Amino acid sequence: MSSFVGYANYFAVIILMMGGLYVIFSTSNLIKRMIGLSILQTSVGLFYITTSKVFGGTVPILIDEDDPARAELASRLDPAYFESAAYDGVVYSNPLPHVLILTAIVVGVATLAVGLAIAVRVREAYGTVEREEIERKDRIRHAHESYEDELDETEASEADA
Amino acid sequence: MADVLFWIDQLGMALALAGGILSVIGSLGVLRFPDLYTRLHAASITDTGAATLMLFGLALMAGFSQEALKLLIAWAFVMLTSPTASHALANAAWSSGQKPKLGAFSLMSGKREPAEADTASGEKGGAP
Amino acid sequence: MTEYAPHLDTNTIVNFGLLAMLLAVLVAIVRTRSLLAAVLLMGIYSLISAVWFVVLDAADVAFTEAVVGAGVSTAFLLGAILLTRTESLTKRWQDMVMPGLVCVGAGVLLFYAALDLPLFGDPSAPANAHVGRFYIEETKNDVGVPNIVTAVLASYRGFDTLGETIVVFAGGIGVALMLGFGERSMGDLPPALRSPVMEALAESDHHVVLRSVAKLLIPIIALYAFYVQFHGEVGAGGGFQAGVIFAVAVILHALIFGLADTMDAIPPELARAFAALGVLLYSGVGVINMINGGNFLDYDHLFPLAFEAGLPGSHLSGGYHHWGQHFGIIIIELGVLFTVAATMIAMFYAFAGRAADVVGEGARG
Amino acid sequence: MIDFTSLIVAPPELTRHAAALLVLGPLVASCAAALSPNGRWAWIISFLASAFSFWMALALTGEVAREGVIVYAMGGFEPPYGISFRIDWLGAMFALLLSSMAMIAAAYSGYSLNAEILEGKRTLFQAGFLLCLAGLLGMTSTGDAFNAFVFLEISSIGTYALIGVGASRDRRALPAAFNYLILGTVGATFYVIGVGFLYAAAGTLNMADLASRLPALEESRAAEAGFAFIMVGLGLKAAMFPLHGWLPSAYAHAPSLMNVFLSATATKAAVYLMVRFAFDVFPPDSIIVERFMIWVMAPLAGVAAIVCSTQAIFQTELRRILAFSSVAQVGYMMLAIAVASGAGIAAGLLHLTAHALMKAALFMAIGGVTLSVTGLRLSDFNGAGRTAPWTMTPFAIASFSLLGVPLTMGFLTKWRLIEAMLGDAYYWAVAVIAISSILSLFYVGRMLEVLFFQPAQTGKNRIREAPLGALIPLWVLTVATIWFGIDGRMVEYIADSAATAVLGGVE
Missing domain, CATH: 1.10.287.3510 (Helix Hairpins)
Known part of the structure; x- marks a missing residue:
């Protein structure tokens, strides 16, 4: 799969x-x-x-520190994966x-x-x-x-x- | 309060879903209806009705924010442009000699009965 | 760190759905003989691609694909089939064997190679980990705009964008060399020389609804173009998209009110001048950078350093504003806007104003 | 030894930015040309801009002689994060070749456009010509694989329409231009696909960075497929043998200025990128490069040298003969490059230079009499050498160079070709060159026979001398061909340094 x-x-x-x-x-x-x-x-x-x-x-547009969207984006992902892929608390595409x-x-x-x-x-x-x-x-x-x-x-x- | 927000969210989803179902029905109509005018009817209902439902649903889900405003502006544009486009299409079809197959309208003699020459030019498929 | 293993999420499922639609549209394009249908299907293909780009987080690309691929490309193609023909010949099956074999061969080679590529969505793939990662991490310090795509486009790889602007300019020169600037639609011409596009437009005289809606929409579209232009640093958008949207407003005006009226408002000569002006503006910024001691297109040297350090909140005096980068990006995006909008308008004039087909015209040049 | 640093005659402020200015000059000038009031102004701008580029190319060569490699970071962002120009001896050699040929072509364009192009289109034509030059110069100086694509497209998009303008003389220019557009764009797109695979596998677009990361990907099929697609794409652009279908018609029907300029430069820039990718970006001893050179490039080049020389014999139109001969000559270059030794690459580059000089001279001579010649076929040129000796003597000299007669540059380069092939025991390649040279004797003999030994046409069909504006650049090329044939040390030094720089890898 x-x-x-x-x-x-x-x-x-x-x-x-x-x-x-x-x-x-x-x-x-x-x-x-x-x-x-x-x-x-x-x-x-x-x-x-x-x-x-x-x-x-x-989308690779930097998200503000205090934007609530951050938490929501992070909550969808597996924590271990999130840790490895995120920069400054957000996973951006290339x-x-x-x-x-x-x-x-x-x-x-x-x-x-x-x-x-x-x-x-x-x-x-x-x-x-x-x-x-x-x-x-x-x-x-x-x-x-x-x-x-x-x-x-x-x-x-x-x-x- | 949280309850209200939750139900607004659910309502938004329901509206969006209804919009989705309407588009499926609309596209079925585009495929199955017999002539251009009825098909156009189905298509423009999808364009306006389904889009309205979806955009409003999404706006409700977005809550009171900039996104919701953008969605409403997008809706205003859709309401302005897609009926105009359908009208222009139907108008062009009528003036190039397409006659409706269904309904009393086909029996009426329209005010602008298409002329022979127009029919010929219409068949070339050149008119936009 | 765990091994990356992709799995299905909503995003991926929507992605597959859209790819299936693209395949279906492609099959329809291959099979249809009607060119009109093929052109419209190509517009649909572009539009679905644009949606797909959004799903894969490429908002700027989606925007460009929507306005360029589904917008002006389709308009140009429609103009061209109006000037040529609307049906293609049927093909014998023998003629399809060789191209089919070539494509299958190349496809198999690519399939074989693709199995060696990193998995879809892998954050540690070389493509996403090396240079791409650098941009995400350093944009804030180097350029200081939120939209990383704009930062890379206008600053890190600003030279590519200059090249891209020049490609558009070159395309404008190419079209003008082939078709002229639409001069023939101006003035009184005998019926034989009148442009078929204009003939078709003349028939639309009774479109009251169209005209009133267009009157309402055209200013809003032009306004929107400027919103896209100046919003490019913080959101999706920029000079290319804005330029095309502005050109679309002009094209809409020409389609509904007639080419002659539009040419009165924006003469072809003006379009030609603005196309060149845009490129000059862009490269002019680079030249100023060189004069102020930087490399070509190094916007940090847009202002003399002492001057920039004195500006409020400058990064040179401990703040976080890169004023040189900000203004550099704004000016070059303006240059892009000028060139793209002017060239697209000139190209449309060239197609729309082309005289009816005159056999042997090539011999006269 | 020649002191190349004495070539820097520009002030140091300009020399520091020479790499950027080399391309920027023609770019800005093309906008100026598009806005200029008439064709004469555009011509002056065009000549000055290409002279400026040549000036900058000289400065660059001096810098390269002093420092080895010049890296100019656009936007001040160091590679691999920003785009950078990276110029070594190979880049300097192409900058010199392209800008000097452009300068000569621009000088010639004053006459040629007056003769062939309507006044209303001359300014745009010059603008397109300058864009084409800028694109080619950018292609050969950039150190970024994707940036090279952008410049490839700048040079091509201008070219397509400029070829199509030839329709004022012969409507076949239009389908030829269209065909070139389709194949050229497919080639460029293949190149992009190849770069995409390399990017997906290695994560960078900078050529030097790619070169340092690719050895670790020796077994990667993605990198191999990337290489294959890049070579096919560039092969289309360079008119490598089975992919050369667009070239004869495009050359035969283009306006003479484009004949001169394209034959001297366009395919060459694509050859440059092939060399760059095969030996610099990819490790030259990697399996894929080695296999490609031995099993694909060398055999195809050999077939091209023989088949296209034969095809040239049977053509009835003069320009077509020369176009097919061009494909055969590209075969020679590829054959030498496929030897993949320093001597081979140097010989290939030398032959490329010689070919640029002689093909430009040949097309320029034909263009020079185009006003007074009624048709395109060989027989229309009957006795041209008798009534227009000043125009046709250079044609004869350039033909001798094509054959490889001693005292011309063609002899020097053929000598080097054969030397390189014998050095690596490519005996069959030597045989191919010998056979192809014998075949070229036939078509060159046929052309010269018609031009010099057929009775001259008289009356209104009499072929007249080209005006001075065409004769001066023509003779400059001819003198260069003979000069380098007698004393080729300078070009040989540059070509040898270029080959060493490429094979030496990144440093």
């Missing part, structure tokens, strides 16, 4: 990460690939936060991974915005956001020696479609 509780979080988070990765590589739709990327990044956040949790801990993941979330949204902006431009240039269709159009156009002349024709047919 204790080993299940000890590792289940890691396993669940790893499945979530790999699910995100699967979405990225299995779809050809650019927007959906960005969604997969977001899920991958969020799930990495879940992994970091899993490592930061201290059993019976509380703040460092929180900071790292805050950073990672913000990095994630910046990447998402740039990726979507490029996807919108791809749509404007190719008329589609499916990777396979884009590759097909590139093959058609660049297979010809004098593609400059053909440029207008393909453009026109794309506009119809």
